[in-house]
Amino acid sequence: VSDTIHVDNISDKEKELAWYSQKEMLMIRMQANYDMKRLEAGKTDKRKICIRGLESRTTSERMETRRKNIYDSITAVLDEQDQQYENDSYDEERIRKLYQVISKTCELEAQNVGASDAVA
Incomplete structure (x- = not known):
């Protein structure tokens, strides 16, 4: 167990630097969906993309x-x-x-x- 800083004690700038923005999260989801669709369609090789964490979407x-x-x-x-x-x-x-x-x-x-x- 280790101490952590409470979210109320983190500056807006620190949050911006440490956390994904909504835009970044959307881009990550879009890329994951794109990769899975290409994989399912046989348009890419499993060895060329990492599907770690996306297995449940296969x-x-x-x-x-x-x-x-x-x-x-x-x-x-x-x-x-x-x-x-x-x-x-x-x-x-x-x-x-x-x-x-x-x-x-x-x-x-x-x-x-x-x-x-x-x-x-």
Whole structure:
């Protein structure tokens, strides 16, 4: 654990230098979409572009699986929070464990990708 500067204590200039602007984020997304479309159309070689982090966009099935995983994990946490609210209880550890169980598949997939990267 290390100390960090609170966002309120960072100057506008420091934020501008350290964080992506909305325009930069849009350009990154546009480039990623362009690269994926070219890859899917067979107009580029996987060895010529880096698709790290874009794997879930490679097929509609993977995109749907990713969306479902995100939806399921958020829904489970929100449902648990609602139930705790109705029972006038607060158990953040239960919420953490619930999310951990639901996201285990994603975690294992990420570990496999990392192991694959370590070998390459």
